[in-house]
Amino acid sequence: MIDELSFLNYLTYYSQYKAYSIYYYVYSHETKIKEECLEDFYFNTFIRILKNNLEKHGFRVIAIRREIDDYGEQYTVILLEKYEIIVRETIMCGTREGFEFLIFNR
Secondary structure: OOOHHHHHHHHHHHHHHHHHHHHHHHHHOOOOOOHHHHHHHHHHHHHHHHHHHHHHOOOOEEEEEEEEOOOOOEEEEEEEOOEEEEEEEEEEOOOEEEEEEEEEEO
8 A cells, every 4th residue: 555645645646746747738739828927827727737636645735835945936836734845946958848846744
């Protein structure tokens, strides 16, 4: 049986994959969305899918908020009852946008 923290990790990766699939579909079909707006679309889709998946699997989402670190970079904090998920936007392999995240006990 998978432990709760590992399941949260899996659920976060899965949500990112689903968000990327939607983003790639929209991007490849030459929609009228501007390039810089597509990045926001990808991020917001990821957060929405993650929130829905968390709630679907019994995790209560207390809050989702944007914060700024000591270097002026924004990141997102998703507060659950027992865990906290920190999500940062990043560039993967120098070209593709993605997200790195940390999950830890509160």
